[in-house]
Amino acid sequence: DSGVTQTPKHLITATGQRVTLRCSPRSGDLSVYWYQQSLDQGLQFLIQYYNGEERAKGNILERFSAQQFPDLHSELNLSSLELGDSALYFCASSVAHGGRDEQYFGPGTRLTVT
Amino acid sequence: EDQVTQSPEALRLQEGESSSLNCSYTVSGLRGLFWYRQDPGKGPEFLFTLYSAGEEKEKERLKATLTKKESFLHITAPKPEDSATYLCAVHPILRTSGTYKYIFGTGTRLKVLA
Numbered sequence: 001d002s003g004v005t006q007t008p009k010h011l012i013t014a015t016g017q018r019v020t021l022r023c024s025p026r027s028g029d030l031s032v033y034w035y036q037q038s039l040d041q042g043l044q045f046l047i048q049y050y051n052g053e054e055r056a057k058g059n060i061l062e063r064f065s066a067q068q069f070p071d072l073h074s075e076l077n078l079s080s081l082e083l084g085d086s087a088l089y090f091c092a093s094s095v096a097h098g099g100r101d102e103q104y105f106g107p108g109t110r111l112t113v114t
Numbered sequence: 115e116d117q118v119t120q121s122p123e124a125l126r127l128q129e130g131e132s133s134s135l136n137c138s139y140t141v142s143g144l145r146g147l148f149w150y151r152q153d154p155g156k157g158p159e160f161l162f163t164l165y166s167a168g169e170e171k172e173k174e175r176l177k178a179t180l181t182k183k184e185s186f187l188h189i190t191a192p193k194p195e196d197s198a199t200y201l202c203a204v205h206p207i208l209r210t211s212g213t214y215k216y217i218f219g220t221g222t223r224l225k226v227l228a
Contacts (some may be wrong), residue, residue, distance in 0.1 A: 002157065033216070043158070043201065043218040058215060090157050100146045100165065100205070105157030 003027065004106035006091050012112045018079040021109045025072055025093030031055065032074040033103055034066055038087040049074055050097035086113045116141045116206050120219035127192055127226050135187040135222045137202030147185050149178050150201040152221070158201055192226045199223045
């Protein structure tokens with residue numbers, strides 16, 4: 001158990017809908033990262049927050065947004081969902097904001113868009 | 115363009131048969147290279163971080179090494195419980211654009227047979 005929690009574990013929704021994925025980092029970690037993992041593209045970095053502020057941005061679509069709250073939990077919002085958004089979404093956390101920190105991953109949320 | 119390539123894509127070993135996994139990277143500068151282990155349907159689990167060429171780290175049957183162009187994950191006398199997908203990730207040096215990247219390879223699927 002990494003100490004990172006994600007809810008829900010599974011999510012099934014229809015195209016065009018909006019969903020929110022939630023992540024709680026390990027105790028003491030200030031950075032939260034979001035990743036998308038699909039069979040054909042591997043693990044893709046989406047976005048990083050550090051202590052409530054956006055720190056780094058990867059290949060995140062404009063239909064996706066995220067935020068980190070004062071208690072350090074984070075939410076990833078996915079809107080206008082398409083079939084291609086079906087994937088595993090992982091949250092990870094680390095102590096600091098730099099690229100030299102190892103990341104601890106949660107169990108993931110499996111999103112299925114029908 | 116920053117890129118990470120892992121080989122082989124899949125590897126089958128007999129228990130006790132040592133081997134190496136390769137991670138080749140092309141980045142403008144490297145802040146850190148990371149190795150993770152991922153079991154099916156679970157989040158990646160951190161193994162090692164390497165920062166500079168010549169660095170080596172060990173953990174049980176695993177040893178990671180780093181050169182200026184690639185990293186190797188050596189598995190000595192593997193056991194069936196070492197079966198997993200091994201992911202390599204790099205964090206390039208921050209560029210003037212101000213954007214960070216975390217780039218994962220597509221992984222090597224390792225199967226160790228008893």
